[in-house]
Amino acid sequence: MAFSKKWPVFATLVGILAVAFAASGCSSSSVADAAPAPKVGSCWTTTYGTATGSSDWEGAPAVSCSAAHQSYTYAVRSLPEKPGSSIVGSDGVVSSTIVTAASDTCRTARDALVGSTTGAPLLVPLTFLPSVKEWDSGARWVRCDLAEIAIGSGVGEPRLAQLPTRFSTLVATLKSTPKRFALCEDDPANNGPDGAQTTYADCTGGADWTMVTSLTMAGAKGAPYPGLAALKKIGATRCAVVVRATPGHEAFAEPPTQTLWTSIDDRELDCWINNN
Numbered sequence: 395m396a397f398s399k400k401w402p403v404f405a406t407l408v409g410i411l412a413v414a415f416a417a418s419g420c421s422s423s424s425v426a427d428a429a430p431a432p433k434v435g436s437c438w439t440t441t442y443g444t445a446t447g448s449s450d451w452e453g454a455p456a457v458s459c460s461a462a463h464q465s466y467t468y469a470v471r472s473l474p475e476k477p478g479s480s481i482v483g484s485d486g487v488v489s490s491t492i493v494t495a496a497s498d499t500c501r502t503a504r505d506a507l508v509g510s511t512t513g514a515p516l517l518v519p520l521t522f523l524p525s526v527k528e529w530d531s532g533a534r535w536v537r538c539d540l541a542e543i544a545i546g547s548g549v550g551e552p553r554l555a556q557l558p559t560r561f562s563t564l565v566a567t568l569k570s571t572p573k574r575f576a577l578c579e580d581d582p583a584n585n586g587p588d589g590a591q592t593t594y595a596d597c598t599g600g601a602d603w604t605m606v607t608s609l610t611m612a613g614a615k616g617a618p619y620p621g622l623a624a625l626k627k628i629g630a631t632r633c634a635v636v637v638r639a640t641p642g643h644e645a646f647a648e649p650p651t652q653t654l655w656t657s658i659d660d661r662e663l664d665c666w667i668n669n670n
Contacts, residue, residue, distance in 0.1 A: 431470050431535040432456075432522075435561075437463035438539070442552050445518075445541060449488050450525040459561075464554035465520060466561050469503035469538040481529040488523065496521050500538035508540075508565045514575035515605075516543045516594065517568070518554070540564075542575070549579060549592045573597045577605040587648055587666045602670055603646070606637050609663040611649060619656060625649035625663075633665035644668040 432451075437459040444453050445465060457463055473495050475481075483489035500521050504511065511517045518541040524533035542564070547553035558564055567574055578601035583591040587603045595601035609632055611625065629647030637645045646666040654660035 431533070432467055432537045434467055434470050435459070436467040437461070437557070438465040438467070439463050440465050440541075440554065442518075442541075442543075442554050445520050445539075445554070449523050450528075451522045451537065460559050462556055464557060465539045465541045466557055466564075467537055467539050468507055468561065469500065471499045471503060471536055471538065473499065473534045473536055475534055481523065481526055492523065496523055496536040499536055503538050504540070508568055511568075511575075513572060514568060515577040516545075516575040517541075518543060543594055545594050545596050547594055549588050549594065550590075552594070571598065579603045587646060587664070600669065603666050603668055606665050606667050609633075609636065609665065611661045611663045613655070613659075613661050615659045619652045622649065622651070629663045629665075632663060637665045637667055643670070 433456075436456040438451075438453060438456055439462065440453045441464070456467075459466075473492065475492060475495070481488055481492055500519060504519060511519065520539035520541055522537040522539065523529070524535065542555040542557060544553040544555040574597070576597040578595040578597040579587055579592045580595040581587070581589060581592045581602040583589065585591065587605070592603075595603075597604060611628065611632075613620070626647055626649055629649045630645075633645050633647040644667070646668060648664040648666060650660040650662060
């Protein structure tokens with residue numbers, strides 16, 4: 395299972411959890427010395443790897459929104475952590491309390507601005523926190539960005555699309571044509587959804603695979619992996635109940651891989667339909 399089904403979780407967790415303890419610095423600066431917060435409406439040039447590879451922004455400075463850009467800051471909010479609390483936990487990454495606060499804050503702001511993006515997997519939520527040095531100087535903001543996966547990019551190596559000059563255009567398209575941001579894939583090598591050589595496809599046109607729904611599989615937190623074959627058998631039965639496949643078209647069940655099952659307790663079952 396590649397990145398496609400995991401944007402809301404993957405982009406947020408990887409982006410927030412990538413701070414290394416070694417990157418921290420010592421600072422005795424006061425809250426008044428904190429770096430200024432980023433600005434709502436800022437546009438940024440970035441790549442998928444850069445945008446999701448660090449908890450703080452490590453890309454280029456903001457650009458004019460009339461220029462090419464791949465990320466847009468739709469909200470900047472204050473976090474409730476008290477001055478003096480450490481951003482880095484004992485495990486060397488951003489503390490879980492800060493992770494949860496940042497993620498929940500951006501989700502609330504996003505839902506208020508554009509509505510729920512649950513049915514729009516091609517929209518990538520990004521969350522950026524102050525650097526360790528900025529945090530130690532008193533900065534307590536979270537920057538909330540939105541990016542989009544480019545149609546035609548590989549599922550294993552996603553690219554970010556160019557965003558429109560006006561963010562309102564993206565919001566309007568999401569509301570008028572939500573299918574534009576749904577998850578479809580082209581499969582030239584006939585390897586199935588998320589297989590080798592599959593690419594993101596436009597759901598408003600002809601695509602080889604369409605993800606119809608996601609279900610939750612049984613399995614307590616920390617439970618051992620049952621095995622892919624066993625999960626596929628269970629998944630096929632469950633997807634068949636939900637997916638009303640057109641006669642002659644194949645339904646496909648995609649359960650979690652062992653890596654996702656054990657690393658983030660992923661229990662998501664994706665049900666696809668083959669359109670060929």
